[in-house]
Amino acid sequence: MSSFAIEMLQRLHQETPAQPLPQDRPSVIISDFHVGDGSIKDDFLHNADLTMEVLDEYYRRGFRLILNGDIEELQKFPLERIMRRWPNLYRIFERFQREDRLVRLAGNHDLQLLYDNPFPEPVLEGLRYRYQDNDIFIFHGHQASRRYSHYNDQVGWMLKHVVGRFPIRNISVSHDNRKKKKLEERVYAFANQQKILSIIGHTHRPLFESLSKTDYVKFNIERLCRQYSRATNGEKQAIHGEIMDLRTHLRNTVPDRRRDIGSIYHDGFVVPCLFNSGCVIGKRGITCIELSASELSLKYWFDKQRSRRYIRYDGYETSQLPGTSYFETVIKSEQLDYIFSRIHLLA
Template structure:
């Protein structure tokens, strides 16, 4: 009951952002950046995270960070977190400076709900080398939720962290905060997880996901969230519930990509080649699927028809681009041009 009410209230107050088939968006969540100490779970995946962000930046993506970017319940000093992960925040600032960074707060970075806290900790930063303050994410306004609306089809994607209605992380967050700060953080250092968290509690996690599904069916909107750390991409046109996964898996991070009107779930992971060289590789786990395939407002037949048109159009566009690149290569190669003549 609380989940339905909280999600609905957040939906009504959500900021609306328009997108179309030319938009390039990546959704990532639950990095839980800490202070760089032994209990900082982000340490093991921060190189993956920075590499992925740099790739997305170079390819003109807009970065949606869908909550729990910082672990502020365990580490109360934001300046310690920023100093521990300079490369990560430099990558984030590149997106922000180009107006391509959307920040959503979750339960572990709930303090970003307070404009004064944001102004103090995100608008400016301190350069320890030059011993001076400088503008950082000046003017940023973290959101509880965002509605992505397609300019031409009016399809809406509801983007939110997903802790809303999860009692320990919403209604009773104050007590959970105290327990984490003064109790569980010390157990965390030796690898013991909080059993109340949906991350390790399978029964609780599935209950939350069932509540998500109920909200989707009632409100007929696709939902993109994080919170459970369990990546999700609907199979066989199931209820359109998407989960970004998280940024603190042992040797990988996951993300949702929305490009050319197609959505897919991807994983960035470390791979070792035959020569023993370590590489970072991006692989598709689910999709790509036309975003229209998840518009449950329309009759199933209409959705399937629109999805097929999108698939055919995308395939044709890719073939044309490949042919164009091949023709350019032949033109640039004098030997190839001579043979052609």
């Protein structure tokens, strides 16, 4: 395990002021918009309407908005051109900010905002909440990589002047399974060692309690198989159909088994210390994490016009955003007390 990453994350954690977990309203943690200029090279374009509608019509009605890095794609586009192309998005951000409900953290693709910030709200590197005697530490995640901590300017130059000349999607750790897993392992080791709950973005892979969506699909197939053996004939037919749906989803999600990077832990117990909000630029939808005064949830939003595929976990159903074709489903939800109990018992 990289000693540099552990030391970097420890320093970031220590230098981030602790504040009480807000009790007045829940927060939504969302990252990796990679907003560009609206051209074919703009990764945000694919889910822009879905993202803005969800932020404006759902989360603005009562949530605090925590933007966890890589919101603007400043390694490819000037900020002025981005803001000129997406005025509605910035109007939504402004409404949150005017009501003191916006927190903005920096990622590696918008790192320059730490030093040259045109927005009224401060740009932070980390956010640290205290829940009872426990820490919830929110940061983008690139800090666990020497490459992005020391050579981010050179990476940005390459993206802007070489890669940026071609209409291709982001070339970063999020598209390299080996680097993705290595970075997640570093953050997991740090959070495990410190016995804290860490929430990141950066890799674009949603994680809940240190497990990926693929892990949950596999566990649910096993759970349904156990139910099948005890079920009546009528129940078996329904369970069989659900297992087939999950298997189909697994095949479509990981068509090549060699590309499934799997879980990030190596011991016999999964310490639920690492969470990842995923990203806004998913192929079929967007993911985010909701944090309340007592609960944490991983949520998935999608457009039924584009994809009718969704997964039900432990009885959670989808619900529709009124007046739209957009749906939400809770992938996993858990009480903070239970999560921290397991962290302290297993870490």
